[in-house]
Amino acid sequence: xxxxxxxxxxxxxxxxxxxxxxxxxxxxxxxxxxxxxxxxxxxxxxxxxxxxxxxxxxxxxxxxxxxxxxxxxxxxxxxxxxxxxxxxxxxxxxxxxxxxxxxxxxxxxxxxxxxxxxxxxxxxxxxxxxxxxxxxxxxxxxxxxxxxxxxxxxxxxxxxxxxxxxxxxxxxxxxxxxxxxxxxxxxxxxxxxxxxxxxxxxxxxxxxxxxxxxxxxxxxxxxxxxxxxxxxxxxxxxxxxxxxxxxxxxxxxxxxxxxxxxxxxxxxxxxxxxxxxxxxxxxxxxxxxxxxxxxxxxxxxxxxxxxxxxxxxxxxxxxxxxxxxxxxxxxxxxxxxxxxxxxxxxxxxxxxxxx
Amino acid sequence: xxxxxxxxxxxxxxxxxxxxxxxxxxxxxxxxxxxxxxxxxxxxxxxxxxxxxxxxxxxxxxxxxxxxxxxxxxxxxxxxxxxxxxxxxxxxxxxxxxxxxxxxxxxxxxxxxxxxxxxxxxxxxxxxxxxxxxxxxxxxxxxxxxxxxxxxxxxxxxxxxxxxxxxxxxxxxxxxxxxxxxxxxxxxxxxxxxxxxxxxxxxxxxxxxxxxxxxxxxxxxxxxxxxxxxxxxxxxxxxxxxxxxxxxxxxxxxxxxxxxxxxxxxxxxxxxxxxxxxxxxxxxxxxxxxxxxxxxxxxxxxxxxxxxxxxxxxxxxxxxxxxxxxxxxxxxxxxxxxxxxxxxxxxxxxxxxxxxxxxxxxxx
Numbered sequence: 001x002x003x004x005x006x007x008x009x010x011x012x013x014x015x016x017x018x019x020x021x022x023x024x025x026x027x028x029x030x031x032x033x034x035x036x037x038x039x040x041x042x043x044x045x046x047x048x049x050x051x052x053x054x055x056x057x058x059x060x061x062x063x064x065x066x067x068x069x070x071x072x073x074x075x076x077x078x079x080x081x082x083x084x085x086x087x088x089x090x091x092x093x094x095x096x097x098x099x100x101x102x103x104x105x106x107x108x109x110x111x112x113x114x115x116x117x118x119x120x121x122x123x124x125x126x127x128x129x130x131x132x133x134x135x136x137x138x139x140x141x142x143x144x145x146x147x148x149x150x151x152x153x154x155x156x157x158x159x160x161x162x163x164x165x166x167x168x169x170x171x172x173x174x175x176x177x178x179x180x181x182x183x184x185x186x187x188x189x190x191x192x193x194x195x196x197x198x199x200x201x202x203x204x205x206x207x208x209x210x211x212x213x214x215x216x217x218x219x220x221x222x223x224x225x226x227x228x229x230x231x232x233x234x235x236x237x238x239x240x241x242x243x244x245x246x247x248x249x250x251x252x253x254x255x256x257x258x259x260x261x262x263x264x265x266x267x268x269x270x271x272x273x274x275x276x277x278x279x280x281x282x283x284x285x286x287x288x289x290x291x292x293x294x295x296x297x298x299x300x301x302x303x304x305x306x307x308x309x310x311x312x313x314x315x316x317x318x319x320x321x322x323x324x325x326x327x328x329x330x331x332x333x334x335x336x337x338x339x340x341x342x343x344x345x346x347x348x349x350x351x352x353x354x355x
Numbered sequence: 356x357x358x359x360x361x362x363x364x365x366x367x368x369x370x371x372x373x374x375x376x377x378x379x380x381x382x383x384x385x386x387x388x389x390x391x392x393x394x395x396x397x398x399x400x401x402x403x404x405x406x407x408x409x410x411x412x413x414x415x416x417x418x419x420x421x422x423x424x425x426x427x428x429x430x431x432x433x434x435x436x437x438x439x440x441x442x443x444x445x446x447x448x449x450x451x452x453x454x455x456x457x458x459x460x461x462x463x464x465x466x467x468x469x470x471x472x473x474x475x476x477x478x479x480x481x482x483x484x485x486x487x488x489x490x491x492x493x494x495x496x497x498x499x500x501x502x503x504x505x506x507x508x509x510x511x512x513x514x515x516x517x518x519x520x521x522x523x524x525x526x527x528x529x530x531x532x533x534x535x536x537x538x539x540x541x542x543x544x545x546x547x548x549x550x551x552x553x554x555x556x557x558x559x560x561x562x563x564x565x566x567x568x569x570x571x572x573x574x575x576x577x578x579x580x581x582x583x584x585x586x587x588x589x590x591x592x593x594x595x596x597x598x599x600x601x602x603x604x605x606x607x608x609x610x611x612x613x614x615x616x617x618x619x620x621x622x623x624x625x626x627x628x629x630x631x632x633x634x635x636x637x638x639x640x641x642x643x644x645x646x647x648x649x650x651x652x653x654x655x656x657x658x659x660x661x662x663x664x665x666x667x668x669x670x671x672x673x674x675x676x677x678x679x680x681x682x683x684x685x686x687x688x689x690x691x692x693x694x695x696x697x698x699x700x701x702x703x704x705x706x707x708x709x710x711x712x713x714x715x716x717x718x719x
Contacts, residue, residue, distance in 0.1 A: 038520075167392070168548070172592055176668050176676075180657045183689050195521070201659035201666075220660045237662045239525060280663040296529055296536070298554035301577040301590050302641050302680065305554070307529060318663070320641070322574050327536060 610672025
């Protein structure tokens with residue numbers, strides 16, 4: 001059982017402020033992801049939760065108890081790092097058994113055997129138990145590292161970019177398995193990544209960090225469908241969201257230099273603002289109200305990225321399948337009107353409705 | 356202007372083949388991508404084309420004349436590496452001008468050429484800076500400018516975007532492609548990233564274990580992979596590959612599912628399968644659709660929200676998990692039993708023993 005709560009955590013390093021009043025909490029059984037670019041403060045946050053780093057102010061509590069005075073061991077967390085940090089000369093079995101044999105736990109060998117075998121089964125590494133870890137592939141090593149964390153049945157898993165050293169195919173496969181495992185075990189996990197796809201696909205909830213501050217918290221749907229700032233809007237989704245300089249005149253949203261003109265939403269819009277349009281919401285359509293020239297096509301197989309020029313404006317579109325348009329072709333398109341995003345001059349999402 | 360021809364080009368280190376005999380003709384102005392996992396021989400192939408690596412056998416022709424044993428500097432090709440290899444003690448301008456000065460070109464002519472390429476790559480504001488101060492993307496632009504300024508017959512690029520972060524990689528990918536569209540210089544581009552290969556290549560040469568697996572346009576390698584390796588490697592996630600047995604005009608899967616063989620495939624399958632009828636059914640994640648009357652079934656193993664769409668991972672038994680791409684509305688909780696259908700137009704078949712794709716007449 002574990003509910004974890006961070007309350008106004010701040011941390012300064014000699015030259016930089018790493019964290020500024022970071023607050024978030026998550027429940028037992030939740031998969032919580034900290035998402036942000038390099039240097040955002042993700043790893044520092046994780047280390048403070050583990051007790052490996054001491055915050056300057058604020059509190060960390062677990063199940064309602066403040067744990068700031070507890071050592072990492074007393075907090076009963078298991079860490080999985082980007083580097084596998086396995087013992088290369090030991091077998092997979094001994095690596096998995098290692099945390100259970102520590103003087104703190106001193107588990108009986110028959111019980112160790114049961115738990116090691118159960119963990120190996122779940123991670124599909126039962127056939128590797130007798131091998132030395134140095135003989136394993138990267139994906140297998142990371143499975144062992146995860147296995148070493150789960151044998152202990154800790155109250156909280158802390159994972160710091162555990163998939164980022166793996167190649168694309170392995171990362172995809174292990175991502176799915178990790179999620180399946182977490183849900184079947186009901187374990188509580190705090191997972192750090194800079195990869196927006198990992199965050200969207202794995203998380204129950206996400207906190208987006210930027211320059212030591214939480215800029216948005218919510219479900220993957222909240223983050224993707226209702227980004228709180230232009231930073232969040234650009235961080236999630238690939239290709240990146242189009243952010244178009246626009247103004248509102250006579251109940252119409254007009255995008256500068258493009259001829260794009262849309263009915264105004266029921267929002268209090270300032271004179272000028274940024275209109276956000278996700279690439280998949282730009283739909284080629286022979287009856288579409290707008291025209292553009294194709295400047296580049298990038299076929300990815302399942303879909304194609306269209307680089308468009310509407311008047312003076314560069315736009316990215318994402319369409320299903322492979323397309324036959326060529327560079328220089330003119331196309332008509334429409335924009336999905338109920339999926340637009342509006343951001344004010346302060347880069348924040350405009351949500352207030354007009355009266 | 357260049358055509359490059361590889362005739363039975365191979366490379367051995369001792370008894371080990373780094374590249375097995377390879378035939379490839381790269382047309383003038385073509386953008387050809389050598390794609391494969393690390394150790395597949397793609398970089399060795401590129402280095403043989405450039406002359407940085409000698410061949411163990413075969414011939415390399417540039418515009419019809421043999422260059423197999425010519426020094427790299429006599430081949431008129433410019434190399435762009437993953438690591439920018441810029442001179443840190445020289446300014447950006449001096450870095451770009453360097454290859455021309457080394458040829459003894461007059462100052463005015465050098466300035467003219469440098470001005471042209473900085474315009475194309477939009478790096479004029481950087482000219483006085485040192486490379487060490489620049490971002491990864493700008494450093495790679497300078498490296499491209501230095502290659503471009505020589506006006507070589509061909510560009511050889513070895514994972515030029517490999518060191519950049521995901522976001523920058525995406526925008527630089529489009530920049531390099533735009534550059535190619537503007538210049539139409541013959542380009543051979545090495546990458547392990549199938550997305551890059553699909554997005555950029557006029558043609559893709561898929562390599563694995565020192566051997567070419569398939570040469571084709573992005574549409575060809577995606578829609579009609581030549582074998583199981585290509586089917587898995589191209590696409591994210593790759594093609595679903597389900598083992599089964601042909602019986603009574605349908606594929607029976609190990610877990611008890613069944614899939615009626617679409618009519619155009621009956622004859623070719625009958626001709627190329629052995630008596631046991633073992634085969635592998637392949638279909639892309641977007642070719643499958645969850646529907647109550649689907650003939651295949653499984654249990655949701657995990658459901659992933661990808662922003663604009665959802666990927667369902669369905670455990671169909673016998674240790675096989677298939678990936679189904681669907682809209683955001685059809686997200687199912689783990690453990691839900693689902694049935695799904697596969698678009699008969701998009702079904703593919705492979706011989707599991709050889710790994711080769713079964714071909715229809717229409718595929719030629």
